[in-house]
Amino acid sequence: MPPALLTTSLVNTIQIGSLYALMALGITLTFSVMKLPNFAHAEYVTAGAYAALIVSLSGVLNPLVIMIAAFAVGALTALISHLAVFKPLEGRDVSFYTLILSSFAIGLIIRYILFTMADYFNLFDLRIAIPLQILFREGYLILSNLFAWVVPTSIVLVIILTLLLNRSPLGREMRALADNIILARVIGIRVERVKNYTWLLVGGLAGVAGALWGLQTAVHPLMGWGAIISVFAAAILGGLSSFSGTVMGAYVVAFSENTVMLFLNVNYGLDLAFKPAIPFIIIIAVLLLRPQGFTNLIKRAGDLGR
Amino acid sequence: MITIHNLTAGYGKLEILQDLNLSFAERQFSAVLGPNGSGKSTVMKAIMGLNTVFGGSIKLKDRELIGTATEAIPSLGIAYVPQRENIFHELTVLENLQLGARSLPKPERPAALEALLDIFPILGRRRGQRAATLSGGEHQMLAIAIAWLSKPKIMLLDEPSAGLAPAIATDVFRILQELRQQGITLIVVEQNARRILQYCDYAYVLREGRLVFQGSAEECLQDEEMIKGYLGVHEGSVSTRP
Numbered sequence: 001m002p003p004a005l006l007t008t009s010l011v012n013t014i015q016i017g018s019l020y021a022l023m024a025l026g027i028t029l030t031f032s033v034m035k036l037p038n039f040a041h042a043e044y045v046t047a048g049a050y051a052a053l054i055v056s057l058s059g060v061l062n063p064l065v066i067m068i069a070a071f072a073v074g075a076l077t078a079l080i081s082h083l084a085v086f087k088p089l090e091g092r093d094v095s096f097y098t099l100i101l102s103s104f105a106i107g108l109i110i111r112y113i114l115f116t117m118a119d120y121f122n123l124f125d126l127r128i129a130i131p132l133q134i135l136f137r138e139g140y141l142i143l144s145n146l147f148a149w150v151v152p153t154s155i156v157l158v159i160i161l162t163l164l165l166n167r168s169p170l171g172r173e174m175r176a177l178a179d180n181i182i183l184a185r186v187i188g189i190r191v192e193r194v195k196n197y198t199w200l201l202v203g204g205l206a207g208v209a210g211a212l213w214g215l216q217t218a219v220h221p222l223m224g225w226g227a228i229i230s231v232f233a234a235a236i237l238g239g240l241s242s243f244s245g246t247v248m249g250a251y252v253v254a255f256s257e258n259t260v261m262l263f264l265n266v267n268y269g270l271d272l273a274f275k276p277a278i279p280f281i282i283i284i285a286v287l288l289l290r291p292q293g294f295t296n297l298i299k300r301a302g303d304l305g306r
Numbered sequence: 307m308i309t310i311h312n313l314t315a316g317y318g319k320l321e322i323l324q325d326l327n328l329s330f331a332e333r334q335f336s337a338v339l340g341p342n343g344s345g346k347s348t349v350m351k352a353i354m355g356l357n358t359v360f361g362g363s364i365k366l367k368d369r370e371l372i373g374t375a376t377e378a379i380p381s382l383g384i385a386y387v388p389q390r391e392n393i394f395h396e397l398t399v400l401e402n403l404q405l406g407a408r409s410l411p412k413p414e415r416p417a418a419l420e421a422l423l424d425i426f427p428i429l430g431r432r433r434g435q436r437a438a439t440l441s442g443g444e445h446q447m448l449a450i451a452i453a454w455l456s457k458p459k460i461m462l463l464d465e466p467s468a469g470l471a472p473a474i475a476t477d478v479f480r481i482l483q484e485l486r487q488q489g490i491t492l493i494v495v496e497q498n499a500r501r502i503l504q505y506c507d508y509a510y511v512l513r514e515g516r517l518v519f520q521g522s523a524e525e526c527l528q529d530e531e532m533i534k535g536y537l538g539v540h541e542g543s544v545s546t547r548p
Contacts, residue, residue, distance in 0.1 A: 169408065172397070176405055179394040186354060186388065187452060188380030188409055 001266045004140035009259040015147055015216070017254030018154030021247045022209035023227065024234035025161060026202040031240045032178035033198045036099050040081055040107035041206055041231070045224035046114055048074035048207025049128075049214040056129040063130060063149055063215075067208050074207015075200040081106045082199045087192075107225070114221040125218040128211065150212045157205060158247055164201075165243070174198055178241075230257065233279035236286050239293035248294055253279055307332040307460060307491055308353065308371075313362035315352040321360060322348045323515040330460075335482065335492040337502045337523070340512035346495040347389065349512075350462045354379055354386050366460075380409060385458035389465045389495075392449035395438035399429055402437050402448055406455030418455055425481060426451050443474035450481065460491040467498060479505045503527045 023045055030038045051073035052066045060066065085106055089099060118124050136143040165171035173194045176184045185191055206224075213223065230253050237249025256278050264270040286293055308330045316322035322345045330336050338346045351357040353364055355376040364371040366382055379386075394402050403422065407415045423430040426447045432440060437448060446466055453461055466482070467475035475498075483505055486492050496502040503509060509526045511519035519532050526532065 176394050179396045180391055185376040186386050188377050190377055
């Protein structure tokens with residue numbers, strides 16, 4: 001593979017992998033604390049991207065303000081889906097499968113609300129209007145201000161989230177819920193409050209991921225949905241329980257989709273149209289061969305959050 | 307202190323306790339005894355709001371506990387140590403203890419943790435370890451410690467000696483005695499009647515969801531017939547069944 005392609009694909013791997021990590025951490029957190037594989041997660045990403053797009057179209061170009069708006073909208077979307085659907089269903093003690101299906105349904109509803117809105121205001125395929133600047137150019141390697149936003153923001157958010165989970169009282173309570181929800185109730189943890197905060201956090205992170213994504217590609221009502229399988233593949237690589245495993249998983253998936261795919265294309269003529277199959281292959285392989293993902297490799301001092 | 311009146315309770319549609327009447331006195335170490343399936347644990351779960359109550363009342367002094375959310379019960383001064391799944395396995399020992407002390411005002415927490423290490427010195431040495439790595443005895447000490455840290459007036463313990471080697475079970479009962487001396491009301495469900503009767507003040511015996519005997523520990527121990535007939539426990543037997 002020519003070095004130019006290799007470098008570009010590695011840059012893509014880091015950029016996309018960081019976004020996957022942000023989204024997949026939310027999946028892992030929801031699965032651990034709420035015992036729910038939430039497919040509506042994709043739509044929190046899209047909702048955040050649209051919030052960012054609308055704020056930027058209204059003339060606010062400060063990336064920080066854009067991120068905060070995306071966080072808020074993603075967080076609220078997640079909290080509403082919990083309060084309106086998941087919580088009442090949990091109260092009725094429904095099966096795991098009902099919860100999964102309901103998450104698909106909520107995702108569908110949010111997706112088509114966004115579709116209707118995008119249609120009405122003509123918001124299809126627009127990019128968040130932060131001007132593109134080239135920060136670094138050396139031969140084939142081009143790094144723009146988008147790279148400078150996406151990668152550090154994702155990494156900083158992952159670090160903040162890890163600290164929050166491991167060092168703060170709220171994080172400790174979240175992990176207590178993930179571990180044993182009945183005991184959490186018995187010792188007086190206000191479980192519903194902790195769940196609400198978890199949803200806000202999960203949705204907020206997804207929203208920011210959407211905004212960062214919308215910086216580099218066009219915002220579209222299907223953008224979150226289009227990535228959800230890759231994101232689930234990353235979370236499954238993390239065993240749906242380990243945070244560091246999920247982050248590693250995100251980069252592995254991004255690497256396979258970009259660098260490995262390109263390598264197979266250049267050297268063996270494999271059509272790039274096979275790219276969407278990669279996360280499925282990863283999911284099937286992990287579930288068949290190593291359902292715990294990376295967890296036991298890194299599980300020394302604890303589970304979620306380490 | 308806790309008065310149970312005409313309680314009918316169980317799981318789902320299954321009634322395990324029927325019209326049970328019980329009254330636990332303040333500052334006493336009470337044992338709830340009975341064979342498998344007699345409803346001992348069900349009494350505790352009903353107090354904690356963890357199962358289905360079909361009728362009757364459970365009063366803490368004058369306050370009705372039925373209908374109170376489980377997470378609101380600790381703030382009334384009641385701490386419960388379930389039989390299994392009574393620690394947070396994936397958290398460290400210290401984090402488990404911090405969760406136990408979370409309801410205390412912040413300035414009181416360090417002193418409470420220090421006092422705790424006097425009673426449970428082993429936990430100090432294990433503080434950085436993941437709780438899942440503890441031995442059976444240490445595990446049970448941690449579970450009791452989590453409950454004790456909230457400074458409860460009443461502690462409910464469901465078979466604290468289940469599955470422990472006899473010497474370690476004795477350690478657990480000694481600790482319970484120490485807690486009673488601090489003025490905590492103890493209600494302990496036990497399978498091994500003979501052993502706990504050497505430590506507790508008062509005993510209740512359940513059979514098929516009804517109270518069949520109550521009396522002081524001495525009375526209970528002297529009543530060989532009752533022990534054999536209702537408890538069916540042989541000398542020194544240790545059972546791990548709920």
